[in-house]
Amino acid sequence: MTFVVFEFLDYREFLRSWIKDQRQKGQRVTFQWLAEKVGVQKSYFSKILNGDAELSADQAYLVSQTLNLSEDESHYFELLVEHERTGVQSRQAVLRRRLEQMQKQFLLSSAHLSKSFSSAEGLEDYYLNPLLQVLHIGATLKTGDESTAALGKTLGLTGELTQDLLSRLEELGVLKKEEKHWVNQMPGIHLKREHPLTKLNHYLMRAMSLFQLMRRPWQESYTLSVTFSADDEAQLLIQKEFQGFLKRVEGIVGQARNDKAYQINFDLYPWT
Numbered sequence: 001m002t003f004v005v006f007e008f009l010d011y012r013e014f015l016r017s018w019i020k021d022q023r024q025k026g027q028r029v030t031f032q033w034l035a036e037k038v039g040v041q042k043s044y045f046s047k048i049l050n051g052d053a054e055l056s057a058d059q060a061y062l063v064s065q066t067l068n069l070s071e072d073e074s075h076y077f078e079l080l081v082e083h084e085r086t087g088v089q090s091r092q093a094v095l096r097r098r099l100e101q102m103q104k105q106f107l108l109s110s111a112h113l114s115k116s117f118s119s120a121e122g123l124e125d126y127y128l129n130p131l132l133q134v135l136h137i138g139a140t141l142k143t144g145d146e147s148t149a150a151l152g153k154t155l156g157l158t159g160e161l162t163q164d165l166l167s168r169l170e171e172l173g174v175l176k177k178e179e180k181h182w183v184n185q186m187p188g189i190h191l192k193r194e195h196p197l198t199k200l201n202h203y204l205m206r207a208m209s210l211f212q213l214m215r216r217p218w219q220e221s222y223t224l225s226v227t228f229s230a231d232d233e234a235q236l237l238i239q240k241e242f243q244g245f246l247k248r249v250e251g252i253v254g255q256a257r258n259d260k261a262y263q264i265n266f267d268l269y270p271w272t
Contacts, residue, residue, distance in 0.1 A: 005073045006106035007240055009099060011060075011080035012049050018067060037066040054085045076102050104236055122172045127191060127201040130208045131155060135165050136174055138261045139182040148182070151261065154212075209263050227271070235268060242266055 008014040015034070022029040035045035038059045047053040055063065060081040064074035076099070083095040126132050138151035152162030166182070169175040176183045191198045213221055230238075249264070 004106070005069060005077050005080075006103050007243065009080070009103070011055070011077060011084065012051065014077070014080070015049065015063070034063070034066065038062045055081045057082070057085075072102075100236065104239075124197065125168065126172060126174065127197045128204065129165075130205045131157070131165055132169060132174075133205065134208075134261060134263075135162070136169055136184070136186075139166060139169070139175055140184045141258050141261065145180065205263075206265055206267075209265055212263070235270075238268055242268075 005014055008017070019029055019031060019034070031045055031049065032042045035042045038045070038055070039062065040048075040059065044053060048055055057078065060078045061074070064077050069077060079095060079099055079102070083092060083099060086092050086095065126136075134155065135148065135151065139148045141147040141151075148162065148166065149159065152159065157165070166175065170177065174184075174186050174189075176185050191201060213223065
């Protein structure tokens with residue numbers, strides 16, 4: 001799904017966005033179609049979307065089934081509906097906190113992008129060596145071995161070490177050599193945030209990124225550093241915006257030529 005339910009704290013907004021997204025994809029999906037799937041009249045469903053009525057628990061279940069939501073997504077959607085339905089203020093507050101916890105857990109995780117290596121050793125080798133991660137992308141540039149040699153030189157590697165690292169990536173199943181070009185066998189791989197290697201992986205990659213920033217001409221990089229005051233809710237909203245930004249970047253990257261290897265790092269944390 002393009003619109004992930006965890007990104008919303010209003011089930012009506014989610015449903016409108018989902019319908020709009022399906023239409024943009026050329027699907028013949030309407031609110032009347034969804035109303036029929038739920039078993040209500042279109043007029044009543046319009047009242048629901050306008051905030052004049054609420055989905056029942058059973059109707060919320062049917063919606064989640066119709067939209068093919070996962071078990072976790074379905075649970076979250078049903079909590080969104082229950083949050084709107086309850087008339088007990090204290091319970092509404094409890095449900096809101098539970099929703100925000102689930103939303104934060106999703107926004108802080110790259111689980112939807114994760115893929116597994118065949119062994120724990122391979123996983124550790126890849127994520128604890130930033131050189132492997134950079135060469136993983138660099139090897140698949142359109143200039144092939146020429147760009148790999150140039151990238152190795154930029155990283156301060158000897159030709160022999162560069163070839164050893166490429167061989168290791170091939171052993172791990174990350175790259176595959178076809179004629180004179182390397183083919184990316186694991187595009188878009190990421191660790192889940194809760195994985196014990198994630199924290200160290202991020203620190204190592206940022207350290208190497210900082211070293212690269214210091215060595216490159218200033219005009220070749222775009223950097224931004226901002227110190228500001230806000231609150232926990234703002235932090236969550238910023239994380240949500242960055243997730244949306246990453247989705248848009250994924251589309252841009254998918255349309256671009258693979259001329260160069262780039263790096264994006266995002267850090268958001270409180271000083272106090």
